[in-house]
Amino acid sequence: MKTVVVGGGSWGTAFARLLADRGHDVTLACRDPEQARAIAEEQRNPRYLPNVSLHGIPGTTIEEAPLEAAELAVLAVPSRAFGGVVRSLRGRCPVLSLTKGLDPESGNRLSTLVRGRPVAVLSGPNMAEEVADGLPSAAVIASEDAGLGRELQEAINSLIFRVYVNSDLVGVELCAAAKNVIGLAAGGVDGLGLGDNAKAALITRGLVEMARLGEACGGRPETFSGLAGMGDLVVTCWSRHGRNRHAGELIARGASPERAAAEIGQVVEGLTTAPVLRDLSHRLGIELPITEGVCRILGGDDLSDLVGSLMGRRPTAE
Amino acid sequence: MKTVVVGGGSWGTAFARLLADRGHDVTLACRDPEQARAIAEEQRNPRYLPNVSLHGIPGTTIEEAPLEAAELAVLAVPSRAFGGVVRSLRGRCPVLSLTKGLDPESGNRLSTLVRGRPVAVLSGPNMAEEVADGLPSAAVIASEDAGLGRELQEAINSLIFRVYVNSDLVGVELCAAAKNVIGLAAGGVDGLGLGDNAKAALITRGLVEMARLGEACGGRPETFSGLAGMGDLVVTCWSRHGRNRHAGELIARGASPERAAAEIGQVVEGLTTAPVLRDLSHRLGIELPITEGVCRILGGDDLSDLVGSLMGRRPTAE
Numbered sequence: 001m002k003t004v005v006v007g008g009g010s011w012g013t014a015f016a017r018l019l020a021d022r023g024h025d026v027t028l029a030c031r032d033p034e035q036a037r038a039i040a041e042e043q044r045n046p047r048y049l050p051n052v053s054l055h056g057i058p059g060t061t062i063e064e065a066p067l068e069a070a071e072l073a074v075l076a077v078p079s080r081a082f083g084g085v086v087r088s089l090r091g092r093c094p095v096l097s098l099t100k101g102l103d104p105e106s107g108n109r110l111s112t113l114v115r116g117r118p119v120a121v122l123s124g125p126n127m128a129e130e131v132a133d134g135l136p137s138a139a140v141i142a143s144e145d146a147g148l149g150r151e152l153q154e155a156i157n158s159l160i161f162r163v164y165v166n167s168d169l170v171g172v173e174l175c176a177a178a179k180n181v182i183g184l185a186a187g188g189v190d191g192l193g194l195g196d197n198a199k200a201a202l203i204t205r206g207l208v209e210m211a212r213l214g215e216a217c218g219g220r221p222e223t224f225s226g227l228a229g230m231g232d233l234v235v236t237c238w239s240r241h242g243r244n245r246h247a248g249e250l251i252a253r254g255a256s257p258e259r260a261a262a263e264i265g266q267v268v269e270g271l272t273t274a275p276v277l278r279d280l281s282h283r284l285g286i287e288l289p290i291t292e293g294v295c296r297i298l299g300g301d302d303l304s305d306l307v308g309s310l311m312g313r314r315p316t317a318e
Numbered sequence: 319m320k321t322v323v324v325g326g327g328s329w330g331t332a333f334a335r336l337l338a339d340r341g342h343d344v345t346l347a348c349r350d351p352e353q354a355r356a357i358a359e360e361q362r363n364p365r366y367l368p369n370v371s372l373h374g375i376p377g378t379t380i381e382e383a384p385l386e387a388a389e390l391a392v393l394a395v396p397s398r399a400f401g402g403v404v405r406s407l408r409g410r411c412p413v414l415s416l417t418k419g420l421d422p423e424s425g426n427r428l429s430t431l432v433r434g435r436p437v438a439v440l441s442g443p444n445m446a447e448e449v450a451d452g453l454p455s456a457a458v459i460a461s462e463d464a465g466l467g468r469e470l471q472e473a474i475n476s477l478i479f480r481v482y483v484n485s486d487l488v489g490v491e492l493c494a495a496a497k498n499v500i501g502l503a504a505g506g507v508d509g510l511g512l513g514d515n516a517k518a519a520l521i522t523r524g525l526v527e528m529a530r531l532g533e534a535c536g537g538r539p540e541t542f543s544g545l546a547g548m549g550d551l552v553v554t555c556w557s558r559h560g561r562n563r564h565a566g567e568l569i570a571r572g573a574s575p576e577r578a579a580a581e582i583g584q585v586v587e588g589l590t591t592a593p594v595l596r597d598l599s600h601r602l603g604i605e606l607p608i609t610e611g612v613c614r615i616l617g618g619d620d621l622s623d624l625v626g627s628l629m630g631r632r633p634t635a636e
Contacts, residue, residue, distance in 0.1 A: 130514060135512055136519075136625075137513075159626075159630060162519075194453055195445070195453035195455075197442075198448075204544060204552075230522050234521055235514050235515060239518075307454075317482060
């Protein structure tokens with residue numbers, strides 16, 4: 001399958017490698033011309049996952065990518081850039097989104113920004129570093145076009161990357177967006193040194209919050225217990241590779257959100273998504289207490305006050 | 319509340335401290351007279367959590383514990399010993415079980431072994447080491463006696479140990495038993511170096527398996543998404559304190575189950591529970607593929623063959 005992967009971050013890079021190893025004809029297109037040139041010259045991505053060989057995967061810009069001839073465009077760009085990139089795509093091939101977030105301008109799911117083409121999303125516990133190392137992973141592909149979902153499953157599934165189809169596009173996209181915000185909060189627990197018990201309790205309530213949001217938007221509860229929900233949430237909150245977790249840890253130790261993002265040096269989607277989700281929850285009339293708390297901390301509130309007020313609430317039924 | 323905590327392992331020790339700090343009159347009763355004497359003399363438990371002061375908490379044997387005068391007996395003994403200990407209890411006070419497992423002889427839930435007294439169970443993501451260090455935790459108390467549940471919630475809840483009541487005794491007990499078996503499997507993933515993505519996928523399918531078992535036994539699905547289910551599962555599978563996870567890691571690296579248990583030096587409940595759960599699933603006619611896999615590995619099968627066969631299955635819907 002002739003594929004253009006758009007986005008030269010760590011996940012775009014690892015996914016391009018995964019597709020090429022599965023026998024597909026893959027081009028890696030970057031928004032940054034400098035990065036495109038470096039990949040084309042060095043046959044690796046000097047900025048992200050520099051140890052992964054991109055031999056056989058040409059690097060180029062979006063403008064020069066062979067999109068008219070492509071059978072699939074994979075988008076692995078930050079949520080902030082997704083709308084602009086999708087509007088700039090030439091050709092008519094289907095889009096597979098790897099981006100985990102919402103459109104910051106409208107609060108809409110990213111797949112709704114794709115017009116006039118079939119669209120699917122891929123999500124799950126897929127830390128790019130491990131996928132690039134050839135370690136086994138599992139993911140879901142969700143699409144309203146069941147034929148596209150099965151076709152992509154067939155094209156991508158392998159012994160080291162198991163792909164399940166899921167028809168709940170809404171649920172999968174909301175899980176992917178919301179888990180990063182819970183990841184920031186989990187990092188806060190780490191940064192304060194509150195321990196694994198506290199983090200597990202937070203994650204448990206975080207999944208309840210994610211499912212509440214998802215159901216209010218029309219997602220299915222099972223999705224939140226699946227790979228894109230619980231699966232991705234636990235790896236986001238516990239893996240040493242988790243950027244959102246790491247950012248939360250740095251912020252809890254006193255860094256500003258900007259400083260934390262700069263130190264991590266990659267996009268920290270939860271920082272963008274938290275206020276978008278909060279606004280969405282207000283429009284929907286539902287409560288997302290962890291997301292509200294994250295937004296207050298990002299706005300400068302004191303984290304230890306927040307923890308104290310959570311633990312001091314009246315004891316209730318679960 | 320006059321309380322006897324029976325069981326001088328790490329959780330019994332930490333819980334005795336927690337209750338005493340909450341103002342209760344606590345005695346710590348050990349099955350082993352040597353350990354009882356050591357605790358009485360040293361005012362700490364030299365074997366488990368030796369840094370935790372047990373000042374004000376007398377150590378004694380079960381035979382000499384003030385059970386007739388007690389208002390609550392807390393049982394924190396291995397599942398293998400639970401039936402014998404409960405039959406040996408004098409007095410008529412309610413029992414709160416902290417033990418996570420099933421009765422190995424009958425396959426029954428442990429609370430069903432308590433006859434002629436009110437019974438409740440406490441479960442959740444509560445690594446003893448962290449509770450002993452005063453780090454915040456949350457737990458659920460489940461009982462068919464709603465009054466007892468609320469009374470214990472009131473007696474135990476504090477700013478650092480939040481207690482929720484849950485009326486689903488069946489679900490809470492099955493979660494507590496099954497999560498240790500999934501913890502062994504998660505340790506196997508660690509031991510083979512398969513990475514966090516694979517572990518997250520395993521945990522996700524593990525929770526599905528736990529919920530299937532729980533529903534077949536009459537438990538409620540929400541319980542499996544709550545603190546006793548997902549919450550305890552993730553801390554069991556990810557915390558460095560997780561004994562079952564650690565045992566699975568050692569076994570995956572070539573240790574026998576006996577050797578792994580000896581190296582850990584504390585009870586590894588998953589080793590006892592795995593075959594009990596497998597037999598239960600056969601009687602119920604439900605499939606528990608991870609538990610079956612754990613039983614095969616404990617029986618001497620090769621772990622890498624099992625992983626290969628799982629990843630090589632036909633791709634399906636989630």
